[in-house]
Amino acid sequence: MNQRPFHDVHRIPLARPWFDDAEVAAAAAVVRSGQLCQGPQTEAFEAEFAAKLNVRHAVAVSNGSVALLVALEAMGVTAGDEAIVPDMTFISTVTSAVRLGATPVFGDITLTDYNLDANLVERLVTPKTKVLIPVHYAGQVADMDALADIARRHNLKILEDAAEAHLARYNGGKFAGTIGDTGIFSFTPTKPMTTGEGGMIVTDNDEIADRCRLIRNFGDRGKFNWDAMGFNYRLNEVASAIGRCQLAKLDEIVAMRRAKARRYDEGFAACDLIHIPWLRGREDSNYQLYTIRLAVDRLDVSRDAIIAELTDRGISTRLYYPALHRQGVFRPFGPQDDRRFPNALEFERSALSLPIFSGLTREEQDYIIKTIPAVLAAHRK
Template identity: 40%
Template sequence: MSSSGTHGQQCECQAVPFLDLAKQHSALREDVLAALGRVWDSGAFVLGPEVARLEEQIAQYCQTRHAIGCASGSDALLLALMAYDVGPGDEVILPSFTFFATASAVTRLGARPVFADIEPDTFNIDPAEIQRLISPRTKAILPVHLFGQCARMDQIMQIAQAHNLPVIEDLAQSIGAEWEGRRAGSIGHIGCISFYPTKNLGGAGDGGMITTNDDRLADRLRLLRVHGMRPRYFHRVVGINSRLDSFQAAVLNVKMPYLDR
């Protein structure tokens, strides 16, 4: 790429990549390969010690009692809605400006996404619009934190409390964001995280995490992510197969200390 510089001179310019994963990963290459080798040798490829370690780290980082690993950020949203028995005839309020997965998680359960307008300064959901759109069919509120900034969670939680509605935070693009000293994923009833490689904390493939301070919800989410199975081959509820694999967790455990740098 070339452009005209001062006095009509031509200068050679290079495009700056939107996301340079090779540069990001070059310094971590040896540590990541060593971590992957340990998983390979252990034979514990799904859930297991690496996932448990990552769950502990994410819970501590997000200031929550629990973090539950799953297969993707999209599954995190789906599982969160399943935990609240969202289904046909229900409505879930979410922002009109978000990724497709936020709305598709709602429709996969037969419910209806109700789109609220956003604020012009933050591009996050407008709490006044949430209030306006609540109906007898509303089952949950699903704010999305975009561009590293939280939605106005104080107002959203007040509205939710007044109407006895759960708040499910989508922080796929904002892990580490704060609202009045509280981390995203710890303010609502459930938080949903994506570890897709382009995210703030990205793995080497798909992965997700769900955060909560509610012991009962955490237990239900752990059950739902393994086909509702407990004990082995005894299915208490109809869940899905959404387990975080140990290779992704190993990569994320290496990258976790660098998240705030």
């Protein structure tokens, strides 16, 4: 009897959370306790997360998008301000500022680390600029030295969108999210650690931390003493208990992702149709994503056609993310000139992210490493 092809019986996802009995037991214990919000699990999760990153404060919230919104509000961003953001990122980086009445100012990315191009930022600064929001794309930390220098000279705040950068370091030193005034993390299921939905704000600034705690809990200082215009942005106790378990194994999770990234690097090194990720420090990234770019000008089909063919072969791939300046939601801020964003547009047409997660098996990764170059070779011009 002929054996069915690997991809006929097996589909490899882009990501999959790594849970074991610890998370199940922790969640069950919270349910049995009867205290499902504002309890000891969230307090402990915050304390442990702050200790892990060596910061004074960690404030747990309901998701990463909320973390951005609350942090920006606590930092004083308001109507009439401008926020400089990368043109290639998840939309929440931008809409969080827009929700507060700020105007997004898009900056192009580099084609090395795919982060905000610090060399272009200074020309975007105006008297209305309040905050820089660098994104540490795929777990690779942006050029924080250059951005911090610009912020100092122009009296700007920095909010690090470290949603994807758990335990990533900047040049072997500080953790992502701990370099600017404030940083945020996301705990959705695609991230290295997950609480299902959840987010965390980190800062060494006591005033910002106090404002974040107020805003996430209706602005209540206790006993219905409302001292700020807040809302319910709290993280629940079940999610916090799961987060503590995930945090305890985060070093192991990141180490496994780095090992899998090295296998991809080695496996694709001989394929001249693939640009593998460039990293400032090979062990600094947490490899939240393993994003490659295709030499699309040397192929007879588009990147989207390659994605479709890989899907047919059981390999999930995806573009993370399109250029935001073209998105309809931002039309009210006026037309944007494509010529200002050559790198974001090149990324949009050539990039795709590959499966990378703790449970990715050697057999699965071998199949990916074998299949992608073969598919590309079949479409070489």
